[in-house]
Amino acid sequence: MPIAGRTTMDFFESQATARTRTAYLVFLFAVAVLLTIAGIYLAVLIAWQSSRWWRPDILLGTTSAVALVILCGTAYKMDDLKKGGARVAELLGGVQVSPYSKEPKEQLLLNVVQEMSIASGVPVPGVYILPDEDGINAFAAGFTPQDAVVAVTQGSLETLTRDELQGVVAHEFSHILNGDMRLNMKLMGTVHGLLFLAIAGREIRDMTSSRHGHHKSRSKGVEAFLLFAFLLMIVGYIGVFFSKLIKSAVSREREFLADAAAVQFTRNPAGIAGALKKIARWPTGTLVASSRAEEASHMFFGAALKDSFLRLFNSHPPLPERIKRIMMAYPEMTDAEQKAVAAAEKEREKASDEASLVSDERVQSLVGPSGIDPGRLLDSVGKTQAVHVAYTQQMTAIIPPPVIEATRNPLGAKALVFCLLLCEKEHTGEKSDDWEATLDNAVREEIARLRPFVSAFGSEHRLSLVDMSWPALKALSKAQYQAFRTDLLRLIEADRNVDLFECTVRNLLTSRLDVIFGLSKPRKIIYTNVDQVQMEVFELLSILAREGNKTEPIAVNAFQKAMNRLYGGKQMSLLAKEKCRVALLDKTLARLSETSFELRKQILNACMICIGADRWITEEEAELFRAIAENLDCPVPPLVPGALTSTA
Amino acid sequence: MIAMLVLLGLIVVVAWFCVSIYNKLVTLRNRYKNAYSQIDVQLKRRYDLIPNLVETVKGYLKFERETLEAVVQARSRAMQANSRAAVNPGNAEAMRTLSEAETALSDVLRGFTAVVEGYPDLKAHKSVLPLMEELSSTENKISFARQAYNDEVMSYNITREKFPNTLIAGFFNYQEAALLEITSDEERKAVKVSFS
Numbered sequence: 001m002p003i004a005g006r007t008t009m010d011f012f013e014s015q016a017t018a019r020t021r022t023a024y025l026v027f028l029f030a031v032a033v034l035l036t037i038a039g040i041y042l043a044v045l046i047a048w049q050s051s052r053w054w055r056p057d058i059l060l061g062t063t064s065a066v067a068l069v070i071l072c073g074t075a076y077k078m079d080d081l082k083k084g085g086a087r088v089a090e091l092l093g094g095v096q097v098s099p100y101s102k103e104p105k106e107q108l109l110l111n112v113v114q115e116m117s118i119a120s121g122v123p124v125p126g127v128y129i130l131p132d133e134d135g136i137n138a139f140a141a142g143f144t145p146q147d148a149v150v151a152v153t154q155g156s157l158e159t160l161t162r163d164e165l166q167g168v169v170a171h172e173f174s175h176i177l178n179g180d181m182r183l184n185m186k187l188m189g190t191v192h193g194l195l196f197l198a199i200a201g202r203e204i205r206d207m208t209s210s211r212h213g214h215h216k217s218r219s220k221g222v223e224a225f226l227l228f229a230f231l232l233m234i235v236g237y238i239g240v241f242f243s244k245l246i247k248s249a250v251s252r253e254r255e256f257l258a259d260a261a262a263v264q265f266t267r268n269p270a271g272i273a274g275a276l277k278k279i280a281r282w283p284t285g286t287l288v289a290s291s292r293a294e295e296a297s298h299m300f301f302g303a304a305l306k307d308s309f310l311r312l313f314n315s316h317p318p319l320p321e322r323i324k325r326i327m328m329a330y331p332e333m334t335d336a337e338q339k340a341v342a343a344a345e346k347e348r349e350k351a352s353d354e355a356s357l358v359s360d361e362r363v364q365s366l367v368g369p370s371g372i373d374p375g376r377l378l379d380s381v382g383k384t385q386a387v388h389v390a391y392t393q394q395m396t397a398i399i400p401p402p403v404i405e406a407t408r409n410p411l412g413a414k415a416l417v418f419c420l421l422l423c424e425k426e427h428t429g430e431k432s433d434d435w436e437a438t439l440d441n442a443v444r445e446e447i448a449r450l451r452p453f454v455s456a457f458g459s460e461h462r463l464s465l466v467d468m469s470w471p472a473l474k475a476l477s478k479a480q481y482q483a484f485r486t487d488l489l490r491l492i493e494a495d496r497n498v499d500l501f502e503c504t505v506r507n508l509l510t511s512r513l514d515v516i517f518g519l520s521k522p523r524k525i526i527y528t529n530v531d532q533v534q535m536e537v538f539e540l541l542s543i544l545a546r547e548g549n550k551t552e553p554i555a556v557n558a559f560q561k562a563m564n565r566l567y568g569g570k571q572m573s574l575l576a577k578e579k580c581r582v583a584l585l586d587k588t589l590a591r592l593s594e595t596s597f598e599l600r601k602q603i604l605n606a607c608m609i610c611i612g613a614d615r616w617i618t619e620e621e622a623e624l625f626r627a628i629a630e631n632l633d634c635p636v637p638p639l640v641p642g643a644l645t646s647t648a
Numbered sequence: 649m650i651a652m653l654v655l656l657g658l659i660v661v662v663a664w665f666c667v668s669i670y671n672k673l674v675t676l677r678n679r680y681k682n683a684y685s686q687i688d689v690q691l692k693r694r695y696d697l698i699p700n701l702v703e704t705v706k707g708y709l710k711f712e713r714e715t716l717e718a719v720v721q722a723r724s725r726a727m728q729a730n731s732r733a734a735v736n737p738g739n740a741e742a743m744r745t746l747s748e749a750e751t752a753l754s755d756v757l758r759g760f761t762a763v764v765e766g767y768p769d770l771k772a773h774k775s776v777l778p779l780m781e782e783l784s785s786t787e788n789k790i791s792f793a794r795q796a797y798n799d800e801v802m803s804y805n806i807t808r809e810k811f812p813n814t815l816i817a818g819f820f821n822y823q824e825a826a827l828l829e830i831t832s833d834e835e836r837k838a839v840k841v842s843f844s
Contacts, residue, residue: 023788062652064656068656068660072660072664076664076667079668080671083675095757098685099689100687100689100692100693150764408808409689409789409793410686410792410793410796411788411789411792411793412789442788442791442792445784445785446785446788449785451782475682475683475796476796477683477795477796477799477800477803478799478803480792480795480796480799480800491743512729546793592682616764632683
């Protein structure tokens, strides 16, 4: 049920909206810089007791000095934040949660975050706690899901129930999925220039007073420093003023959307509403004590700093308003929160019945292709639902413990990825002994240890396991990653018949990890028109059409249908079989990652048509679609059996 | 006027340069510290496994009390070394102490493993085999984590020693970080006891 005033946007639209808001942000920033210059110019004129209003030399001086300071501040911060979300967590005093933590609350947090990631189809983000914070608050930071982190205050861990924590985490995930998180990082970097003077002033004051204390015999020098710091802070306050305005203009309204999304993900309004209500009763509320809170104020779940008397400056909508909106959209909750919980229970039961049914292979073979509706599959991109979360809970409950442990340490994660690909090879009857002989003893032993568990677990969860291994893979050293990468490439190229799914999974890992380890630069969006990437689309669709050794006429038909959708009347013939080298796929996907999101929607649509041309999508084909979509940074929730059929 | 602006610009450039070097050092230092925590996590795992294992085999190894004692003592020494090292990863002395303690523990564990090998009915005990496998797997993970740590330490040290980084490092007292070597690695590989 949508919340009043909110129109449902699909994933691709929300990416586009986030980009428009970025442009709006830059505009507001430019205006703020000009106004700051004007303000300081006036101040200087008054201080100089100038008789004329127009003094070009002072204007030049002021403009260059102010612009220099602000732009330096902004450039510095943007560069600093390039390290990713973890940097923000560090800045605010965050401590990473150890996967082996014995604290039950910390394990709970890890599980909730993991659940939400897998249900959304994104890699598991780093999880941090802010141990010195009593308030109930949380944030998600990062440019992409790959470098994202989710952090939660100590206060939240201690006071929120699992459902409420889940609601808060779901709210943060909606920011991750809809492009807000990236916008917030840019906002933080941009606005830093304006805050720079105030922060510098404060840092100087802190450093000076901590060094010299409150001795009565403070030297003149120290006094001067303190005065300078004080003046800096005052001048800087102008910047703070503008930064609050910008933040409130750019990010405040998004909070309502994120609240709504949280309900959509969990189908449990009691969760997030419960959290908000608890905050309302909690003495420290959502307040964050860290001195850096102002810089990241817009990223938090709730207002990190005390609301100012002018509503214009608030970084978040008022708490009562947020609670009210949720209650209005879900009135039955006031009646009995149990009703919502009961409905969620029902959903979980239904999902669990279906999941346990279909995971039995013999039943699967009886049922045959599951008849997934292509339209619904495409529609599910970026749209996590409660049913996905429920399905994920079922799935994680049956993952063998050694496999879970493997996802949480680097050696295990590396071995697990190899296992996943090797198990695939077993199905196709490929031999991999030569390749295995080239590995380190330790890795080989680990693979041998994990293999039986992975084989038994089920191949439909491969992508989810890869997502779960993400934090551990990031913890490899650069040299270790390079070794991993080489082994991975050799494994896949060792075959004569390179499997498409293997290739897409491998590309997913390498393209993302290459960026993390600095081996390649993040892709920028260059192409907005389908004609600009004609060659790549052509190659991709040819490969897809030929997938599964279809006969020539069927392949041609699939290909034509897909091409027609994109290119109208242009006649193109399917690429010859010899030319369809799956090894091409890396470059093709790399290029296609440089397209705008609207274009990606069209491309995925065409892929869907191609795969579904025989009007019957098997789960393997759906999984393949999911892998391709993930390569294009379009997260797809896991496929819940029975949820995407045309009759469902 | 122009001269002043040029001077200002120059100061900014130099300041920026210094700041970015400083930040690079901070980043690399954090990386090796994080890498240490990966080792720490696995070491702790191993320390937790050992008492479990010792308890399980105690009954069978009544005549091997010395071996068991040696294991327990080596473990507690290693634990102490680790907690000191965890506070200050990269510190030369802490790393050396840890290295010695860990090498000693590995040696003792190897002896222990060899002893267990000599008691077939012990091997048949249902908890022993999984625990020993777990131990072996943890050893592998420690080794892997150590490799990552050493990689990051090298990376930090190399950057730190370059010119002009070394000036900045000196000013802020960023010292060279120490590698973590477990010396009997080669020996370990040769004397691999298998449980088949």
